[in-house]
Amino acid sequence: MASGRPLIGITCSHDTQTPTERYYLYMNYVHAVVEAGGTPVLLPAVADETAARGMLEHISGLLLSGGDDLDPYFFHEEPRPELGEIHPDRDAFELFLAREALAGGMPVLGICRGCQVLCVAGGGTLYQDINSQVPGALKHQQKAPGWHPTHDVRLEAPSRLAGIMGTLELRVNSFHHQAIREAGTDFRVVARAADGIVEAIEGHNKIAGFALGIQWHPERMWSHNREFLKIFAALVKEAVVYGR
Numbered sequence: 001m002a003s004g005r006p007l008i009g010i011t012c013s014h015d016t017q018t019p020t021e022r023y024y025l026y027m028n029y030v031h032a033v034v035e036a037g038g039t040p041v042l043l044p045a046v047a048d049e050t051a052a053r054g055m056l057e058h059i060s061g062l063l064l065s066g067g068d069d070l071d072p073y074f075f076h077e078e079p080r081p082e083l084g085e086i087h088p089d090r091d092a093f094e095l096f097l098a099r100e101a102l103a104g105g106m107p108v109l110g111i112c113r114g115c116q117v118l119c120v121a122g123g124g125t126l127y128q129d130i131n132s133q134v135p136g137a138l139k140h141q142q143k144a145p146g147w148h149p150t151h152d153v154r155l156e157a158p159s160r161l162a163g164i165m166g167t168l169e170l171r172v173n174s175f176h177h178q179a180i181r182e183a184g185t186d187f188r189v190v191a192r193a194a195d196g197i198v199e200a201i202e203g204h205n206k207i208a209g210f211a212l213g214i215q216w217h218p219e220r221m222w223s224h225n226r227e228f229l230k231i232f233a234a235l236v237k238e239a240v241v242y243g244r
């Protein structure tokens with residue numbers, strides 16, 4: 001029996017410590033998708049592209065979750081000393097999913113690392129480490145509860161994100177030491193912090209579908225401020241249309 005709820009695929013984090021290698025995902029992502037009206041399913045990284053494409057055939061929307069750093073190899077840089085832990089298998093899988101979704105018009109939402117994956121999938125580049133590469137930057141790795149907003153962001157108008165949130169000014173949480181450097185030709189910047197750090201991007205030019213990258217963590221905020229659930233509701237709404 002059809003539920004009418006679109007299947008939203010969520011990518012997982014990797015713990016590659018042997019012998020206890022595992023996929024894992026913070027529960028907030030799953031709860032946000034359910035609360036927004038979607039049916040969540042987890043997507044474990046696989047190297048086999050046919051298997052990865054098989055996952056995409058079953059979902060109507062893609063959620064690229066947060067996590068560790070991207071290997072700068074994927075945006076044609078050598079690693080800086082400040083680069084954190086990387087998981088190249090996850091990078092390759094998520095970049096493949098992102099490129100397939102973007103090319104096929106599947107709705108995709110990237111959060112934190114996922115925002116950066118979208119950017120790189122579209123040909124953009126990252127700062128490997130904000131503090132050593134952006135003089136005068138704010139604190140973007142907050143030491144505060146996850147739901148607590150610690151810096152402002154200013155949204156561009158008109159933009160899809162401004163339409164979703166219904167405002168041009170937000171105060172958001174911040175748990176990132178990497179950031180978008182150049183959004184590339186397929187994405188445009190639609191939100192920045194006061195220090196200029198990119199806080200959201202969305203697809204334009206040849207990207208026809210819903211493609212939104214959020215640098216903060218709305219999945220950790222909506223329990224205290226339901227306004228942030230609107231971002232997940234937008235993905236679910238687009239996935240319903242895409243799945244028809």
Ligand code: MN
Nearest residue numbers: 140173174193
């Ligand atoms: Mn931030």
